[in-house]
Amino acid sequence: MDQEKIYLDYNATTPLEPDVLGAISTALSEAWGNPSSSHAAGVKAKTVIDRARTNLATMVGAKSSDILFTSGGTEANNMILQTALKHFHLCHEITNGTDPSRGDNSDQLPHFITSNMEHDSVKLVLENLAEEGIASVTFVPASQKTGCVMKEDVIAAVRPSTCMISIMLANNETGVIQPIKEIFESIRHINLTRKNLPRILLHTDAAQAIGKMEVDVVEMDVDYLSIVGHKFYGPRIGAVFVRNLGSKEVPLYPMLYGGGQERNFRPGTENTGMIAGLGKAAELVVQYLDNYSKHMATVRDYLETRLQDVFGDRIHINGKFATSERLPNTCNVSILGHGLFGHMVLSHCDRLQASVGAACHAQNRPSHILLAIGIPESVARNALRLSVGRETTLADIDIVIEDLKQAVEFIENDS
């Protein structure tokens, strides 16, 4: 009989909390009206949506009028990046000629600054804009001493045509938390001194951070923030925070045109059921974040202790830096040894369900994110990304450790 699987891939996706499922089911059965309709059925649906919007705003310290629902994180990130591109062209004269110090026309194009560790829904958007000659992009390498993008390196990358800085709040593979508040604070000072130049807009993708650590848009002083429901036990839709949405200072341009929903920023008849679920997931984070993060940290730390107990100095924790913070639930670990490739070890585990890196990346080659923070290829290709959840127990970890032990022994005896 198949033994119960132990899921340690919560950074890839999470199950719905039962209360979230209940909220979705109730909304689908009782608030099915068109939220734009003025009759009772429509008003009922709109009320559900407004309550969800308020819960999301509370979760990130925002005004509810600054929250917009999207189909997910990919749409949120694309919308924000495309907004910066359009805003550059709509609002700023492009300086003629070139900057001699650069010897090219890169200052004629909107310039983006990001890190070399972003999720593909930021990385590939910017890579494509650069390849098509529509924008110029600086991918600031993370420090190999901290796993973080350094403020000084971001500042050094700023040029007159810089229109946006987009850096994720916490990395999905290593869990390393980026110094967003510090970086954006320094850029705001630069914005104050820039005359007749594009104001540098500030975005962070908070997909992996929400539900695991405090996320406060006022404290971080961001202009935009991306929210992804299925990373914090919510449904697979998302939302964006836009500071003072509708103001000229922080613009937002629609990628879709239609019936005027979401104040014309994101038209399309609202997905009331999923929005209700997202709102409930946010409500639970507001209520229980401290418990969630403490529990996950306890379990993750126990996991790393047990790994070291069993595998000793063959264990390399990828993304653990003395001066950087990590998400409480993430352990990126390599078991050193010939043939112990991450995907091989996982394929010989009977009970563990995890990944070697981002679910949307190939699982049979070293992660570019680990290589980017200086993990040697021989270590990176043995990486396992283990991410614990709200329900993960110490007993689960004991099972996982035994599973990994037998998988490693099998591979080594077989080689």
Ligand SMILES: O=C(O)CC[SeH]
């Ligand atoms: O697995 C992840 O890290 C996110 C989905 Se590509």
